[in-house]
Amino acid sequence: MNKLTPFLWFNDQAEEAARFYTAVFKNAKLGEVSPMATSFELEGVGFTAFNGGPRFSFTEAISLYVNCETQGEVDYYWERLGEGGKEQQCGWLKDKFGISWQIIPSLLPKLFSSPDRERANRAVQAMLQMTKIDMAKLQEAYDG
Known part of the structure; x- marks a missing residue:
């Protein structure tokens, strides 16, 4: 164990x-x-x-983070884990059991931690408009 x-x-x-x-x-x-x-x-x-039993339920205070290398991975986990669940903002979803998942491409923290704060902020603003993360749109916003 x-x-x-x-x-x-x-x-x-x-x-x-x-x-x-x-x-x-x-x-x-x-x-x-x-x-x-x-x-x-x-x-x-x-x-x-x-x-x-029903005494406790899941909240967003705890989530499971899925690190994805490609848009295909993002799409796969988003679709599969989201079956019967609920999409949320910024790459988060709740599955059909109520567990919160973050389906996040590895590109996201790289863009956000850029020393070029203006470019990083553009990526953040683009992400704030998304439910499922779209890597191409993030990169496009970052590149300006």
């Missing part, structure tokens, strides 16, 4: 959620499944999904 493992509290959909996430991510595997909890791994990170 890992030293740290994200523990996700579901009403009664722990196994369904774990199976959904392991179907979305290519580097994923389902672990032990029981009526109370299901373990799974995504991209080398272990998770436990727990059926704890």
Whole structure:
């Protein structure tokens, strides 16, 4: 067992959620499944999904960040994780279980951390107008 493992509290959909996430991510595997909890791994990170009842729900205070190298990856994760969920601003979405995801291209922090603050600000302003991040539009705004 890992030293740290994200523990996700579901009403009664722990196994369904774990199976959904392991179907979305290519580097994923389902672990032990029981009526109370299901373990799974995504991209080398272990998770436990727990059926704890409706006492708690997910908020944007915690999100899962997906670092994407290409627009194709952004599109894939946006579409798959967003199935039955809700799109939000700036590359965020809530999946059908209520978990918040940030689907972010690696280009974004590179543009934002540019020493040329004017160019970086143009990229930020473009991103603020987006739901799903469009890498070409970010680069175009950055380049001016």
